[in-house]
Amino acid sequence: MGGYITVGMRSESGDVKSALFYTNHLQDFVLDDGLARGQSTFVSRRIDELASDEEYGSYPVAPFGCGLRFFDFKTKSLIDSQNFADPVGVEFDVMVSSLINDDGKFARIVPFVGGMTQWVRQGVGGVSQKKTKIDPVQSVDALWEALGFRGLPGKFDFATLDLKLPDWKVSIYKRDLSGTEVMRAHLRRLGVLTPADEGAWPEYIDLRKQEGSRWPF
Structure with missing residues (x-):
């Protein structure tokens, strides 16, 4: 809401x-x-x-x-x-919408992605954040590989793709x-x-x- x-x-x-x-x-x-x-x-x-x-x-x-x-x-x-x-995290639905529309927006922001944030289960009913950092890449396919995915990740594979804006x-x-x-x-x-x-x-x-x-x- x-x-x-x-x-x-x-x-x-x-x-x-x-x-x-x-x-x-x-x-x-x-x-x-x-x-x-x-x-x-x-x-x-x-x-x-x-x-x-x-x-x-x-x-x-x-x-x-x-x-x-x-x-x-x-x-x-x-x-x-x-x-x-x-303010510096790309959500899954926004990323997918750009790829479906083939508007090039997500592809152009890929070089600024410095990692991802994931939600990880912790104990009974608990969750914690796990952050993974990567070196910059220049293409969508290279991004998935750098993050450890075999092709397009699913909706619950990450919370945000984290931008690095130096x-x-x-x-x-x-x-x-x-x-x-x-x-x-x-x-x-x-x-x-x-x-x-x-x-x-x-x-x-x-x-x-x-x-x-x-x-x-």
Whole structure:
């Protein structure tokens, strides 16, 4: 179950913009090899599209609903706070959709795959994460071989294919009160928040305070 989330960016030249997205849209970004190389074209276009969509619309640089994701192309900082999609992890369904459509997106992102995360059973009813790292490869077939699969893996063979983005600094914040406030301080330090943006934060922070009161541990 997902919901609305804010996605924002600052361009290489310093222009800032943001809009509401649905959490299902978040996986669109992990297949953009331009973003992996630090280019803002795709992110900028998607924000413009959603900003002009009646169902979504523009929104301040502040978390909404399910959280916030912000791409700062000026400092190559990716700031994320949500519980629905790994900002540097390609999920199985997204990978398969690209291969079925033969759109080339997954093939172009393969050189940035640095490994995978798998869920492993642990004891009775428990699970843990297992991470496997690989050296970069240049083709889909070579990727499966490097990860130890004989051809296309199945849906439950991995949780995510993990991207290695050496040019980016990725900061992931929990959606609790402390995580939200530290994320705001991070964005302030980058200099991307205007007074209008600041005015949109208190309502979201109040919700985090209420959640903290109900679930203190």
